[in-house]
Amino acid sequence: MPATSRGTTPKPPGARQRLTVLSGPSGVGKSTVVAHMRKQHPEVWLSVSATTRPPRPGERDGVQYFFVSDEEFDKLVANGELLEWAEFAGNRYGTPRAAVMERLAAGEPVLLEIDLQGARLVRTSMPDALLVFLAPPSWEELVRRLTGRGTERPEVIERRLDAARVELAAESEFDTTLVNTSVEDVSQELLALMNVV
């Protein structure tokens, strides 16, 4: 087992593509790992979520997220256009259903980067999905990363750390855990779990 991996992962040889969900506390490095992985393997298809959160500097509509108003988000929910959605630290986030279904039907490796509540909903609606938990090397390191990113105000960081305590307590609900010590190592492990390498 690789040094940063905990738990077992069933992966029958020749398994068909299945949906992979990556979750973990805010600041653990999910976006960093996914960006690194997709630079090497652009064939991994990452769902772009809709969110009511305002863009961070450098974030572009349709790239990191579809940035929508509260009213637009209400409509997506009412029209059943989201595979799952959740409220996280004061904003709503949801996965557009149609694109995910199309890519899965085409047999592509599909990745969702979503929070714990979303992962639980996917577990219920798509029991076949592989749920991967990204854990920090330590609580102190998580706080350092979240604070060091410098994108949130102190009160938002506090809300995210409150959510992080809940998320860390739910690790055992996931099929497997990767500890994000090295971005390179974790990316490789995730690619292997997804049958891409």
Ligand code: ADP
């Ligand atoms: P998330 O998407 O989980 O909220 P980010 O990808 O934005 O987290 O990462 C939060 C911060 O931690 C960023 O500043 C990022 O550069 C840093 N980071 C991510 N992975 C590592 C790592 N393995 N070692 C050190 N810093 C990391």
Ligand code: 5GP
């Ligand atoms: P951030 O604001 O830092 O980009 O994301 C905050 C949290 O929302 C992260 O845990 C991220 O994984 C999660 N998230 C992003 N998109 C979605 C989504 O479509 N659904 C759910 N449930 N969570 C999401």
